[in-house]
Every structure is written in structure tokens, then in C-alpha cells.
Amino acid sequence: MADQLILPRPGSSFEPRAPIPAPSEEVFTSTFGALLPRAQYITTPAGKAAYYTFPATNPGFPPSGSKIPKKILLVHGVQTPALGLLPLISALRSSFPSTEFATLDLWGHGLSATPFLPHEGALFHGLIDAVLAELGWKNESGVGLVGYSFGAVLTMGYLTSFPCAASVDSFVLVAPAGLVRASCFSDDEKALLAPSCLPQDEARARDFVVATLEGDPLPIKVPENWQVKVARGEVVAQAVKEWEMKNHAGHAASVVGVFRDGGVIDNDQLFVEAKKLGLPALVVLGENDGLSTEKGIADFGFDVKVVLAAGHAVVRENAVEVAEYISQFWLAM
Numbered sequence: 001m002a003d004q005l006i007l008p009r010p011g012s013s014f015e016p017r018a019p020i021p022a023p024s025e026e027v028f029t030s031t032f033g034a035l036l037p038r039a040q041y042i043t044t045p046a047g048k049a050a051y052y053t054f055p056a057t058n059p060g061f062p063p064s065g066s067k068i069p070k071k072i073l074l075v076h077g078v079q080t081p082a083l084g085l086l087p088l089i090s091a092l093r094s095s096f097p098s099t100e101f102a103t104l105d106l107w108g109h110g111l112s113a114t115p116f117l118p119h120e121g122a123l124f125h126g127l128i129d130a131v132l133a134e135l136g137w138k139n140e141s142g143v144g145l146v147g148y149s150f151g152a153v154l155t156m157g158y159l160t161s162f163p164c165a166a167s168v169d170s171f172v173l174v175a176p177a178g179l180v181r182a183s184c185f186s187d188d189e190k191a192l193l194a195p196s197c198l199p200q201d202e203a204r205a206r207d208f209v210v211a212t213l214e215g216d217p218l219p220i221k222v223p224e225n226w227q228v229k230v231a232r233g234e235v236v237a238q239a240v241k242e243w244e245m246k247n248h249a250g251h252a253a254s255v256v257g258v259f260r261d262g263g264v265i266d267n268d269q270l271f272v273e274a275k276k277l278g279l280p281a282l283v284v285l286g287e288n289d290g291l292s293t294e295k296g297i298a299d300f301g302f303d304v305k306v307v308l309a310a311g312h313a314v315v316r317e318n319a320v321e322v323a324e325y326i327s328q329f330w331l332a333m
Contacts, residue, residue: 036086046115051134057097069144076149084315089101091322114253119254128158147171153270170281171280180264307321
């Protein structure tokens with residue numbers, strides 16, 4: 001595929017290039033509606049990124065002195081952008097009217113550009129830090145992070161690598177990635193992920209990564225009635241993913257970059273370091289997650305709550321149950 005965007009790999013030398021811009025908000029909302037608050041933007045040296053804020057609905061509740069988090073930033077996973085977290089945000093807001101919530105589109109997702117840079121964790125940690133600074137939350141108490149899938153990897157990575165992350169009081173990991181085993185891949189598949197992957201194999205690498213994430217090869221399987229569901233205000237993740245593939249010129253490259261270099265494979269040490277922080281932490285996992293297991297995460301010392309019969313999409317498909325576990329955790333802090 002001659003025009004396929006191929007991002008630099010960590011440690012490689014490359015000619016600087018401008019970020020690949022994201023589609024406009026108008027194009028996105030014309031397809032999926034204005035379900036999120038209007039996007040706000042931050043411009044960093046890496047590119048322009050979108051974030052979204054949800055103000056407290058009842059700032060006077062609960063009374064002062066409560067340890068319920070006052071400010072929560074949610075970080076989404078690979079492929080589905082911030083919109084995919086809306087069901088969980090809505091469920092949490094109904095239970096915590098005094099808490100401010102915010103989320104963001106990670107690089108190469110939704111309305112955020114794709115930087116022409118290696119897609120290792122540090123690139124995304126810098127974005128999280130910049131958004132927290134823009135929100136004015138970096139020096140505040142009562143700040144918590146909630147990370148889903150790759151967002152859980154970023155949450156742990158940010159907290160263990162940024163000294164200023166000390167203002168964060170607690171964190172929640174929902175269906176965390178990071179424990180995908182390289183040993184599960186064939187030698188040919190490993191070659192597609194390796195820095196030595198040949199340019200002529202990059203299209204195969206893209207198809208392999210998407211097929212691994214989706215469970216099926218391209219094209220992404222979108223429900224036939226997705227437009228009806230969207231009209232009802234539902235989030236149809238497959239439709240959003242397909243839209244990004246077609247409308248965001250940098251999205252596919254960002255997805256491949258994250259899977260290769262973002263820390264989703266054999267990242268056991270990150271869980272060890274995150275646990276050493278000593279912060280109140282909770283992990284919520286679907287019983288049939290597929291990327292990690294209750295025992296595998298509990299072995300690191302984390303408190304793990306399991307949503308029965310749920311898969312990796314637990315954050316959307318079982319948002320009420322996930323919110324209930326998070327609510328119990330916050331109320332017990």
C-alpha cells in the first residue's frame with residue numbers, strides 16, 4: 001500500500017514531519033451526534049488534541065471533608081476514542097454530582113492529531129500531563145484517574161514516570177491491557193511487530209494488528225442497524241472505529257504504533273511499579289476479558305472486581321456494573 005502512513009519506531013532516526021490532522025468536530029457529530037460536550041483543544045509540540053469536560057451537577061454535595069474524588073480524568077483505550085467512555089461517565093456522574101469529569105481523545109483517535117513520532121508511552125503521558133495542566137488540576141487534591149484498556153497502561157505509566165503526578169490521589173484500571181503475551185504470536189507475526197518490519201510488510205502488519213484487536217480481519221464488522229442505535233443516543237464502537245479508519249488519515253498508523261510500542265505486550269513490570277506507588281487502586285475486569293485474568297492481576301497485589309459474563313468491552317456494555325464497583329471503591333476511600 002504505497003500511501004500507507006508508517007510512523008517512526010523508538011530509537012530510529014527520521015525526518016521531522018508535521019502531525020497528521022484529525023477530522024473536524026462537525027464531520028464527527030454529523031455522523032454520531034453531539035453526545036459529548038463540545039470539544040476543547042490543546043496544542044502541544046506533538047500536535048493538537050481534543051478533550052471534553054463534564055462539570056459537577058451539584059457542587060455542594062457531598063459536604064466538605066468527604067474523600068470522594070473531586071476531579072476525575074478518564075483515559076480511553078486503543079481504537080475507540082473518548083466517545084466510548086460516555087456510558088461510564090454518565091453512570092458515574094449520576095452517583096457523584098459534586099465531581100468534575102473530563103476525558104480526552106488520545107493521539108490518532110477521534111479529534112486528536114497523529115504526531116509523526118514513535119507511539120511509545122511517553123508520547124501519551126505527555127498528553128495526559130498537558131490536559132491535566134490545561135484543566136488546572138495538576139496542583140489540586142482529590143484528583144483521580146480512570147484508565148480503560150490501553151488507557152490503563154497509560155494511567156500506570158503516567159503515575160510512575162511523572163513526578164508531578166503526585167497530585168493524583170487514586171486510580172482505577174478497567175480491563176487493563178499490558179499483559180498480552182508475545183509468546184502467543186507466531187514468528188511471522190512477531191516479525192510484523194518488530195522494528196525490523198520491512199516497508200512492503202507494513203500493510204500486513206496493519207491488518208494483523210486490527211484483526212488481533214477486533215478478533216476478525218478488516219473490514220471492521222459494523223452492525224447493520226448502527227444508525228438506529230446512534231439515533232437513540234447509543235455508542236456503537238464498531239461504527240466509530242470504522243469511521244476513524246475512513247476519515248482520520250493518521251488513525252490506522254496510530255493503532256499500529258500503539259500496539260507495537262505503547263506497552264501493551266509483556267508489561268508486567270509496569271503493574272509492579274504501579275502497585276509500589278501505594279495509592280488507593282481498583283481493577284475492574286470482565287470475566288471473559290481475554291487480555292488479562294483476575295488471578296494474573298491479583299498476583300500483583302491489586303484488588304480486582306469481576307463483572308460476570310462480560311468481555312473486554314465491559315466499559316461500554318456493562319457500564320452500570322463497572323460504575324457500581326468504582327462507586328463502592330470511592331465511597332470507601
